[in-house]
């Protein structure tokens with residue numbers, strides 16, 4: 089990045105510059121390179137010496153035979169991001185969808201944080217989805233700090249890159265092509281019309297394809313503020329375009345990190361320190377059979393001609409580990425958590441109104457404690473990375489949520505320049521926040537460097553599950569008082585392990601109108617690594633707040649759904665709840681004898697209300713028949729992918745509610761593979777109904793917001809069915825299981 | 828040891844340790860990476876292929892066992908001319924995959940189910956398809972199986 093911009097003091101001030109253009113022949117075609125860059129961002133920074141320039145590059149490639157390629161600066165991990173972004177670009181470009189394909193952007197600095205910064209630069213306010221937090225570099229954090237007031241909601245891909253970047257890039261490309269045609273035909277620009285990748289001059293009846301003008305168009309300077317279409321004229325956005333990445337995912341051709349083959353490569357299996365903080369102090373190979381052993385300190389790696397041989401050899405060798413805290417257990421941790429809750433010395437008050445403590449001195453106050461466990465990500469594809477290090481150059485093949493940081497961390501580990509590291513980002517077999525970390529990448533780079541041949545490092549499922557950055561375990565205490573059928577006061581205290589979510593997201597907020605409230609957190613350092621897990625702090629907070637809301641409703645003798653509406657002034661939330669009552673047949677379940685539970689959480693600028701409908705069978709087995717979601721995420725870019733994201737978030741949350749719990753014994757993670765960290769399958773997956781509120785609001789996030797309401801909707805339904813209030817997850821702790 | 832078997836319709840011989848699971852023989856010796864590794868203990872279904880027509884989890888299946896057998900992997904599901912099977916077509920029609928990692932195993936399990944039971948009920952599907960999908964594509968997988976069953980019966 090250029091260092092033209094000097095840190096400036098004073099209030100955030102935004103200056104825009106024009107696009108830079110670079111045009112060139114790429115792969116035999118003409119590339120229209122639209123670099124929305126550099127946008128100047130001057131703002132208050134007191135401690136930064138490096139530049140604060142933010143760059144957005146959105147690339148459109150157009151070939152003379154009229155084929156359009158949209159280059160996607162986000163990783164595909166199942167959310168259909170490429171298709172959604174391409175839809176937004178193609179819409180504004182007036183492209184023929186049949187000619188559109190997508191390509192993964194290279195992991196280069198040109199794409200660094202561009203999308204994230206962009207939302208702030210254009211001043212339309214934006215928020216960041218959890219999986220992206222680790223992508224925030226220092227410069228961006230400075231910006232986030234400075235503009236905290238503007239941070240209101242959204243996901244990076246659609247909300248930022250798409251809404252601010254792709255749409256403008258498409259519109260600018262259309263303008264450039266039209267201008268090129270106007271020049272060529274010697275007619276005024278406004279006499280031309282672009283439609284389905286063609287330019288028409290209606291007066292003379294002339295028409296030609298976009299491709300005809302690709303080369304000429306590249307010589308025009310793109311307009312930074314091209315005219316954008318009105319949503320009512322959309323033909324591509326808002327339609328369920330089939331995802332472009334799906335065909336290769338049903339034939340086995342899609343290449344994930346696990347599938348990379350590099351000529352001459354070896355395979356590596358890894359054993360990481362079973363106790364956090366331990367180091368391998370001695371390694372013995374009794375059979376002398378291990379082909380090659382690399383001691384990384386906190387991990388031991390065996391390299392062989394096949395993964396099978398490597399993992400067999402790894403099993404045979406004897407490793408002595410030393411260090412860490414082998415006395416750590418989940419029970420001890422839980423006691424520690426509860427003790428933290430009592431310590432008010434370091435408490436941070438997050439939100440406060442009226443005088444909650446005075447009100448809550450009443451003997452009628454309800455005081456309850458909730459707890460949720462550590463959770464693993466357990467992406468379907470275990471962690472892996474392929475690396476080749478030769479002559480001071482490093483090549484990496486991996487499916488990563490944050491390829492730039494992966495590159496930088498590998499460079500640092502090897503002591504080489506960032507420019508000497510090339511990263512090939514391939515499909516991710518699930519991410520959920522886990523694939524934003526770089527531990528696997530660093531390991532592979534170090535091993536490849538040590539052995540001097542390319543190597544594919546594969547973690548076993550056991551390694552994957554016991555070496556995660558877990559969703560933090562949290563205990564929480566909520567107090568509340570009901571007066572005249574309404575919540576008169578509430579108080580929430582909870583322990584807080586930082587999983588990387590900015591406070592500006594307000595995950596802690598009690599999303600209801602209450603006059604007297606106090607919300608305080610008690611920070612502590614988790615002794616095991618924690619990180620962002622689909623919807624991050626909203627998973628815990630959603631469970632606490634929405635369970636508590638149900639308890640308050642029952643105290644008030646009110647219907648839980650009506651009680652929620654009575655405490656919501658936000659019209660969008662009210663509309664979601666009202667629609668939900670209708671769609672889920674609230675109070676009139678479809679299944680005979682079923683009980684219903686409701687929850688609603690507003691996160692990442694999407695409001696999701698859900699109703700769970702269940703029956704309890706013998707031995708407290710829960711049969712979840714239906715789960716209805718009503719979603720207001722603003723404009724929906726691709727209704728089919730949007731629905732899939734809700735399906736996915738719901739199942740992800742359900743697995744956690746039913747089975748999810750990571751525990752520790754002797755300082756080691758107990759759960760190792762799916763039997764002891766079980767998952768919902770077809771048999772116990774509910775029928776899902778998903779409804780979207782029609783909205784003209786800018787698009788919000790969708791990868792995560794479907795997750796937080798699931799647990800409380802389910803446990804509230806269990807309460808309705810049995811009178812048993814579940815304040816601790818997973819359900820097995822309360823003696824319930826899945827059918 | 829030398830292992831000879833029919834792989835996706837073609838006679839194949841491969842040299843592999845006799846106890847090496849078929850999964851790794853396919854992925855590393857034969858470079859057919861469509862079959863995935865998910866758990867290594869037959870718990871997730873990502874590694875499902877057909878052995879003599881039966882859906883089989885290959886992460887625990889020693890290579891020696893397949894000597895003389897007929898094996899079909901995800902790469903052999905579409906016709907040699909590239910025409911997708913009814914299951915694959917239904918999978919695309921209903922946009923079943925998300926990240927896609929579990930989907931080879933899902934497709935192979937569904938193919939085997941429909942070979943055996945051309946008109947499965949929801950319960951039949953529940954019992955036959957025990958594969959894990961971390962992306963939670965179950966709803967669409969179920970719909971796609973019913974659609975594929977219909978297409979196969981009619982086609």
Ligand code: FES
Nearest residue numbers: 865866869872886
């Ligand atoms: S990898 Fe074989 S069943 Fe999971």
Ligand code: FES
Nearest residue numbers: 926927960961962
């Ligand atoms: S589609 Fe991602 S695990 Fe099934």
